[in-house]
Amino acid sequence: MPVTGASPPFRAPRSWLWTIAFVAAMAAMVLDARLGLLASPWHSLLKVLVLVLGIPLMVSVHRQSEEEGPVSPALTAYNLRMGAAFAACIMILSIAPGVAQRLPPGSAALWLLALAAAAPLCWGIWVTVRYLAQESDEYLRHLTVMSTLAGLAVVLVATTLWGFLDDLGMVPEAWAWWPLPVFAVGMTVARAWLKARSR
Amino acid sequence: MAPTPWTPVRRRYLVRTLAATMVYVAGVVGARYLISTVGVSQPVAVAVALVPGLAMAAMFINTISMIGATKDEFMRMLAVRQQLIAAGIALAGASVWGSLEMFGLAPHVDAFYIVVLWAVGLFAGQLANRVTHGVWGQCP
Numbered sequence: 014m015p016v017t018g019a020s021p022p023f024r025a026p027r028s029w030l031w032t033i034a035f036v037a038a039m040a041a042m043v044l045d046a047r048l049g050l051l052a053s054p055w056h057s058l059l060k061v062l063v064l065v066l067g068i069p070l071m072v073s074v075h076r077q078s079e080e081e082g083p084v085s086p087a088l089t090a091y092n093l094r095m096g097a098a099f100a101a102c103i104m105i106l107s108i109a110p111g112v113a114q115r116l117p118p119g120s121a122a123l124w125l126l127a128l129a130a131a132a133p134l135c136w137g138i139w140v141t142v143r144y145l146a147q148e149s150d151e152y153l154r155h156l157t158v159m160s161t162l163a164g165l166a167v168v169l170v171a172t173t174l175w176g177f178l179d180d181l182g183m184v185p186e187a188w189a190w191w192p193l194p195v196f197a198v199g200m201t202v203a204r205a206w207l208k209a210r211s212r
Numbered sequence: 213m214a215p216t217p218w219t220p221v222r223r224r225y226l227v228r229t230l231a232a233t234m235v236y237v238a239g240v241v242g243a244r245y246l247i248s249t250v251g252v253s254q255p256v257a258v259a260v261a262l263v264p265g266l267a268m269a270a271m272f273i274n275t276i277s278m279i280g281a282t283k284d285e286f287m288r289m290l291a292v293r294q295q296l297i298a299a300g301i302a303l304a305g306a307s308v309w310g311s312l313e314m315f316g317l318a319p320h321v322d323a324f325y326i327v328v329l330w331a332v333g334l335f336a337g338q339l340a341n342r343v344t345h346g347v348w349g350q351c352p
Binding site for chain 1: 240243244247248254257258261262264265266268269271272273275276279292295296298299300302303304306307308310311312314315316317320322323324325326327330
């Protein structure tokens with residue numbers, strides 16, 4: 014007699030694979046920027062690869078949401094806005110260092126460029142705030158709140174550890190914006206774990 | 213009888229937060245002394261440096277457990293809102309400072325200062341709760 018009610022074997026969602034590829038390319042880009050590992054044109058190609066990988070990542074995340082059930086209009090808008098913020102962020106961070114070299118140190122234009130580089134990151138935070146205010150599905154809102162808190166916890170623990178080791182000269186300095194990608198990874202992992210647990 | 217803000221949930225949260233803060237401060241001071249003054253070996257230095265990070269993790273687990281233990285939905289919403297506002301302020305601050313630092317417009321700051329921003333954000337979250345909902349966020 015066939016066994017009924019047996020859960021299907023676990024299969025890693027396609028979005029996970031794209032996430033791993035995207036994070037690996039991002040990490041390579043940051044390492045290259047810090048250590049100057051690649052020569053032209055590989056240096057520029059790596060930036061293009063990060064941008065290109067962002068597209069299947071966003072599409073796979075959205076498709077996965079659709080497969081798991083009806084997607085609320087607020088979630089669709091959130092995915093689109095977040096995708097745009099990510100794309101803007103990577104584009105500005107790819108272009109800005111080259112532009113900055115042509116600007117006089119401490120000039121108003123350099124300040125504007127630095128603030129422009131931070132703008133998509135801040136916009137991404139605002140997109141999350143708007144999503145939480147607009148989402149009418151309680152389960153989706155709970156999922157976002159809990160994964161946001163988990164992402165924040167990962168950031169606070171990681172920055173405390175790294176900052177302290179940095180202060181004592183045991184690890185290299187890291188730019189202050191790195192908590193944001195750490196937050197995104199922490200949030201994504203927590204969201205996937207919460208979803209898997211609720212099944 | 214007048215309602216008191218010192219419910220068991222609130223009391224437990226404050227006591228645990230205070231304990232974690234003391235461990236954090238002791239960890240920072242102790243590690244700095246042991247590593248910079250005494251000059252302990254590398255593995256011991258790393259182990260000692262982990263203490264403030266673990267204290268931070270304990271502080272956050274305590275916050276999550278307080279939110280879970282708060283029965284009143286309105287008060288739980290206020291606690292979550294406060295944390296989200298703090299997260300937004302901390303991450304936005306880190307993004308702006310990081311960009312300024314990247315272009316040599318601001319000096320390098322150690323990453324753990326984001327915790328200070330988060331603490332400021334917690335106060336801003338409480339203030340926002342007071343302004344928009346009329347309460348600071350005391351547990352019922």
